Amino acid sequence: MPRPLKAIGLMSGTSLDGVDVALIETDGESVAAFGPALTFAYGEDDRALFVAALEAARTLTDRDARPGALAAAEGRLTERHAQALAAFFEQHPVHRDVSVIGFHGQTVLHRPEIRLTIQIGDGPGLARAVRAMVPPPGPNLVYDLRAADVAAGGQGAPLVPVYHRALAHGLSLAGPLLVLNLGGVANITYIDGEADPIACDTGPANALIDDFMQARTGIPLDRDGAAAAAGRVDEAALARLLTHPFFARRPPKSLDRNDFREWVTEHAGLDGMSVADGAATLTALTAACVGAVLPHLPKPPRTLIAAGGGAHNPTLLRFLRARLGVEVMTADAVGWSTDALEAQAFGFLAVRALRGLPLSFPTTTGVPRPITGGVIELPLPAA
Ligand SMILES: Nc1ncnc2c1ncn2[C@@H]1O[C@H](COP(=O)(O)OP(=O)(O)OP(=O)(O)O)[C@@H](O)[C@H]1O
Numbered sequence: 001m002p003r004p005l006k007a008i009g010l011m012s013g014t015s016l017d018g019v020d021v022a023l024i025e026t027d028g029e030s031v032a033a034f035g036p037a038l039t040f041a042y043g044e045d046d047r048a049l050f051v052a053a054l055e056a057a058r059t060l061t062d063r064d065a066r067p068g069a070l071a072a073a074e075g076r077l078t079e080r081h082a083q084a085l086a087a088f089f090e091q092h093p094v095h096r097d098v099s100v101i102g103f104h105g106q107t108v109l110h111r112p113e114i115r116l117t118i119q120i121g122d123g124p125g126l127a128r129a130v131r132a133m134v135p136p137p138g139p140n141l142v143y144d145l146r147a148a149d150v151a152a153g154g155q156g157a158p159l160v161p162v163y164h165r166a167l168a169h170g171l172s173l174a175g176p177l178l179v180l181n182l183g184g185v186a187n188i189t190y191i192d193g194e195a196d197p198i199a200c201d202t203g204p205a206n207a208l209i210d211d212f213m214q215a216r217t218g219i220p221l222d223r224d225g226a227a228a229a230a231g232r233v234d235e236a237a238l239a240r241l242l243t244h245p246f247f248a249r250r251p252p253k254s255l256d257r258n259d260f261r262e263w264v265t266e267h268a269g270l271d272g273m274s275v276a277d278g279a280a281t282l283t284a285l286t287a288a289c290v291g292a293v294l295p296h297l298p299k300p301p302r303t304l305i306a307a308g309g310g311a312h313n314p315t316l317l318r319f320l321r322a323r324l325g326v327e328v329m330t331a332d333a334v335g336w337s338t339d340a341l342e343a344q345a346f347g348f349l350a351v352r353a354l355r356g357l358p359l360s361f362p363t364t365t366g367v368p369r370p371i372t373g374g375v376i377e378l379p380l381p382a383a
C-alpha cells in the first residue's frame, strides 16, 4: 500500500460564501487521518463580483474565454485562495509536509449536455503563490478536475462519491446508505456494500432559499431554518415545481447552480407568499427533490448522512425525515465533517489524480469508463 500523503483540498462551492480549506492524510484509497480545516469567507464585493461572473458566463461556449467580469473574478478568486492557504498555514504550519493541493476553483457554468463545464481559478497562478509560501520543492497542485470527465462524455459532477465511498468503509451503519451534500445544489451518493456507488445531483439545496431570503430580507440564508419553521408549505406549488423533467431522469445527472431559477419564478408563486411560507416551500422542495430520486435507486436507503451547510438547518433535516422516511444523521454525528467534507474530498481527489486513479465512474457521472482527471502543476525541483 502506498504511504498516505498529506493533502489539502480547496473548494469554492455554489453558495459563493468562501473558500473551504481542509487537510487530510490519504493514499487516495482510504483516509488515514483528518486534519484541520477553515473557511476563508468572501466579502460582499467578492460575492457581487462572482455573481456578475456567473451572469457573464451564461452564454459562453468556449471554456477558456473570460469576457466581462470573468477575468477580474478569476484573478480575485485565485488571490482569495492564496490568502486562504496563507491563513491556513499561519494557524497550522504544515506547509513543508503537504504533498499535494487540490484546487477546485469556482464553477461559473455547467452544461455537460454540450460537453462544457467551466471552473474559474488560475492553477499556474495559484501554484506560483504557493511556491512563494513554501520552500522548494513544495507541493504539487492539481486543478481543473472536472474537465476530463466532461470531455469523455460524463456529467463532470458529482465528483465526491469516490470520497464518500472511502469514508463509508469505516462505518457500521445499516445500509444502503445515502450521503447527501446540501450546498447550493444537492447531490447524493448511494452506497450499498461493495457495489459501485450510484450518484447524481438531486436538485436545489440552499441556492434558491438563499436567493429568496436575500431578495426578501437582505440576508442571504434562512439561518437555522427559522423562517421555514414558522411557515406553511404550499403543497400545490411544490407539486407544480416537481413536474420539472429533471426529476424523471435516471441518474447520473447533474445541474448548474441556476438551472431552476426561471422554473421557480414561473411555477412557485413566491411573490404572493410571506417570507416564512416561501422559505418553507423552498425548503420542502429541497427535501422533496431528494425524495424524487429514491424511485431511481435499486433499494430504499436505510440511513441518510447529511453534509454541507444545509445540514445546519434543522427544519430541512426535519422535512427530509418526514418526506423520505429514513433515519437522518449529520456528517458530524458519524465522525465525519459536515463543513469540511467537500474540501477534504478535493484533497483526496488530488491524491488520486497524482496516482492516476479514477475520479469518476459510469455510475457516478455517466462517463463511459472510469477516468482520472485534473491538470498537475509539478513543484519546482529542489534547489
Ligand atoms: N445555520 C444555518 N442555517 C441554515 N442554512 C445554513 C446554515 N449554515 C449554512 N447554511 C446554508 O449552507 C450554505 C452553504 O453550504 P456549503 O458551504 O455546503 O455550500 P457550497 O459548498 O458553497 O455549495 P456546493 O456544495 O453546492 O458547492 C449557505 O449558503 C446556507 O444556505
Ligand SMILES: CC(=O)N[C@H]1[C@@H]2OC[C@@H](O2)[C@@H](O)[C@@H]1O[C@H](C)C(=O)O
Pocket: 013, 014, 107, 110, 117, 156, 157, 158, 159, 160, 161, 183, 184, 185, 186, 187, 201, 254, 255, 342
Ligand atoms: C459543476 C459543479 O461545480 N457542481 C457542484 C455543485 O455543487 C454541488 C453539486 O453541484 C455537485 O454536483 C458539484 O459539487 C460537488 C462537490 C461534487 O462534484 O461532488
